[in-house]
Amino acid sequence: MLEDKLLVWKFNRGSKDALRHIYEKYKDDLVTLAAALLTDVSSAEDVVHDVFVCFIRHSEKFRLTGTLKGYLATCVANNARNRNKARQKHTSYGLDEADVVSANSNSPNATAIFGEELRQLGLALAQLPYEQREVLILHLYSGMRFRAIAGQQGVSINTVQGRYRYAVDKLRSMLNGEVRK
């Protein structure tokens, strides 16, 4: 979008207003994305904060090649992935994809962060393995293509598509009343 290009152009030249405008424009979407990935609002806000701190530092060299929203979403996904890895390491959970339960699925946030209407979805998402959840959210919420997600996750496109199918199947069954309490 041209407005984003203009904002980036101003941002490259140190415009505070442009940076604030970018933040105000995308903050809610980015917090939602990070919260859906990490199933935790507090960590989600930390991710968005980290992303913007990094963004500020690279103001002069930053070059926009795709969309600004896509770029920021990728930054959030990368940061959330790193955060999730660190958390898994810390809590010594197993890495078998089929058995991994989200590190913080016990968090009270996990079931309630998206409000009552989406409570069940929040709970179901929290029970998906991180990689599957990431594929699902990046594809459906951020509109990212499987190929791009494969690039981010460092796996083949077939693996990404497989993770997506698994995620959809599990969510479907959980939303059909099989959500573990």
Place this chain on the structure above:
Amino acid sequence: MRPTDNINRLIKKLKLKASASLDRRVHNDIDIALAESEKTESAHSKPNIWRIVMKNPVVKIAVAAAVVLVCLAGLHLWTGTKSGVALADVLAKVEQVQAFMYKMKTVMTGAMPGIPSMNREMDCTITTSNTYGTRWDITMTDPNGHGDKITEQFYVLPNRKVQIQIMPEQKKYMQMEFDGNCSTKQSSDDMLAKMKKQNNDPREMIKQIMNCKYTDLGRSEIDGIKVEGFRMTDPAFGGGVMEDANIVLWVDAEKWLPVRMEMDFKMGKQIQISSVIYDCQWDVSVDANEFEPIIPEGFTSIKAPSSTEDGAIEGLKSFADILGHYPKKLNIMDLAQELAAFLQEFAATDINTGEALQLSEKIKAAFKLKDEEELKELDKLPEEEKIKKIMEMLPEEEKVKINKIMEKKKIMEKIGDMTRQIQSLGRFYMTLVQEKKEPAYYGESVTPADTDKVLLRWKTSDSEYRVIFGDLHAETVTPEKLAELEATLPK
């Protein structure tokens, strides 16, 4: 519904709001980071690297035309509805005339954001024939130059239902058909009547004065002719577009034909316009060939601004695309000012002169160029080829700078296109005001995301209003429905 559709729908409904705490943290970091960068920023003066590699006249046109041309577009709209008496004899006499000529000199002075100061002059010779139409031969200060003069020919041809503007210096022309090009779907005859008003036809000016309050100045003498003067300072003159208007008409006391007309008024407080009509010749003989526009071979056509609903929507869309929001107000001067202020800010954040000169030297060295002539040769290359060559030869740091310039160029090209669209928008709104169609505009509170909020509305009949919504779709609604819609707008 497929399961994936259902999940897709649910996931798209996910929505969280960033907390006030996050807002504070990020804004605080922005303040700190940028305060540090400001400390180290050099105090070099501003632009301009453009001329070195990518000179683009659109840039200048965008800034100057946005203000000057929009102002001029509003200069010649005259309208009125009441009837007068004292000048009726003059009007009756003038309306019997089949063809006439007069000269007009206009001086526009003032300063606005984006343009340091203006002192623009326009000299016109106007020939009007009831049979063939009207021809303007114009010499004016180039809005993009340093006092240079440019010429234009402008024709209004009722028989062909067309208006043609030829710009020899730019090798361009603009053609506007009358049919279907009006705000409220009037007939082409209505449009022609409006064109008369828009082009300073003395007959329309006299009618306009008659429609307002005026005073008789008594007798005087101009170039040996005994004249009677009439002064008009009614704020209603020009449909309220002109401020502090002071209009004086001098009429030949024996022949009851206009001899001279002086107009002084302001637009938006900043711009002062003084115009004099003189050397009037009534009942002259004219030749059909004088009203035959000759468009030289190789001249390219440019799209004309159009005072239509579609043109207004295009203007609103274009403005929002570039600035990220709708204009705050739609009257010509506020619109021009808002755009000019944005352009000023945009232009002020260029690569500084020192860097530009260094880059120029590096480009010269890279191509082993010895003088400006060779640099000019480089400038003649097709844009893409030129950029490609420069990019190949330069180190990474300079590539970044070139990329920034290219980004700016793309944006400026869009702004160049936007000028016409903004003119259309301003003219459309001004027409609504002057035609007393009860326009109301809510650009300060309505955004492109407000699909069901009234952005602009105007009356089309006693039982209907036309509404352009925040997402720029348009509907015709009843007064009751409009009241309901407007009740939802922020107070």
